[in-house]
Amino acid sequence: MKVLRNLDRVTMRLSEISGAVQIWTTHPKWRKPATSASSKRTKLSSSGAYSLEGNNDTPTSDDCEPVRPKGTKTAKRKGKRKATAAKVEEYKALQVSDLRRMNIMETVNEIHQKDIETRQRELEAKQAEMDLQVILVDTTKMNDTQRKIHAKLLEKIMASN
Template identity: 50%
Template sequence: MKCNFDKHWGELRKHPKWRTTSTNSGSTKRTKLSGTKAYSSSTNNDTPTDTNDVVESLVRPQGIKAAKKNAKIKVVEEYKEIKVVAYRKLSLIDEFNKNQQKDLELKQQELDMKIIMADTNVMNETQRKIHASLLEQIAKRRS
């Protein structure tokens, strides 16, 4: 009597997952020894195998669980790389902002020095009042 699944097996046996993994013609079987509770392996050469199905370099497809695990590992590694890059960008932006702040402070000091060193002899009365108020503002900032 022929099994209903012979047609399907005919297709599946060519698939790499179902090919024979051993290179010898027999199958290995573990048997329990009676007194020692140990296992021994013996080769059963009575089992016929199709020699056309034996592949020298067997590569089994990756299983679903392994694929998910590898995908998670890749996502975590990509996240870490993105995190490092983002941290580096933030540190560069922070450094740039500090440099900009230093430049602004230097420019303000130069302007303050120009105001302090200005010659009041050539100024009229309103210019002297403005100059005096600017000097007070500079004194407040520096103290």
């Protein structure tokens, strides 16, 4: 009886251990990667010679390539590619709109210049009218200080013309 009990305990323990081993081999943490090739050298003989090819028992990564993200060099090369037709058309449309804006700005600038010239002519006409009034003023009714001021104004008018 004791032997049977011990035998039952041993078989139960073995089944527990085999279950644990099965969990270890199927769990991702404990599973060996299938696509990685070992870069370690292994001893071929007891003399100490190493193999040059690495571990030949592991599968190579030729079966399936892992998908990797684009590197910075690839992204830069993609940015330096030739422009597509859609981008060229978009660029040309932007150029046309910029040219239209420049034409509109030039016409607005011309209008402002004409407006400034017109105002300047009006100011010159008012100044000429005021100068004419100063020239035509009757000086007989003025005292000496008023005549001196009038004479200085006449000199300024003559100097400006």
